[in-house]
Amino acid sequence: MSEATIGIMLALLAALWFGSGPYFARLGLRHMSTPAGTLVAMVSALLVVGAIAIPIHRGELLSLPLVLLGWLALLGFLNYPLGRFINFNSVRLAGVARSAPVLAMSPVWAMIMAIIFLGETPSLLIALGALSVVGGVALIVREGA
């Protein structure tokens, strides 16, 4: 089995887990505010991932270079306060069915950044893909309105 195939199978597994998170958040946020709910979610995640990571990588966890720790701090900031907290707010306001497909459009952002900052010219396939994404989001927004 090639590495790409393994990566795709793992990504499918990740998609199943990612897909169920907003469903639980939608139900949980009916009982508490988004900041409190996000904190509960983060502490639970820390306990579970820590229980797996600490026994396996005990020595390496305490010997990371400072530069790498800096990147990990940035990653944590982008993914959780900026990503997940805003994501939970979107689920609370718009619901799972409307926010989930819009949330999936991250490759479009990567394409836009490549055009603006790297001067890349999108191919016909990319342009068609972007149109499809924009059309899909427009349908969802119209349904929400």
Next chain:
Amino acid sequence: MRLLTTVRRRGRQPVLLGMALAMVASFFYATTHVIGRELVTGRTEPLIVSFYAIVFGTVYIALLSFRDVPKIRHVPRRGVALMAMAGVAGSIGVTVTLVALSYAPVATITPVLATNSLVSMMLAHLFLQRLEQVTLRLWIGAGLVVAGIVLISVSNA
């Protein structure tokens, strides 16, 4: 930040705001995929990246939400359990994504990850019918988004 925590439901405005926020969140998730790929290819292990990202993320969120912590005591256990499950599901997703990125590039992984929106919608359709209606238009919209992402990623591969 106060806007995000105190908006009340008034007609369609919260729904549109929610979808705008989803777009903003997707932008930040896009940057984490790129940084994550860079970190897990040759620098360190995916589980270490996931663990430290969650550690830092928990600290940031705790700073944002310390005023709401006393209120958690009065929340029903069911609510706490559901948010705990949301957190665990998301973090397992992040960890498995990082492992996937150590095997294949972002352009290969991203379209597969995009199918998570279809999983969310299926769960909403099956179990959240009292709260949300998943219409045919939403399914078509989600399908177009996933198809578009596949096209973009295939052309980048």
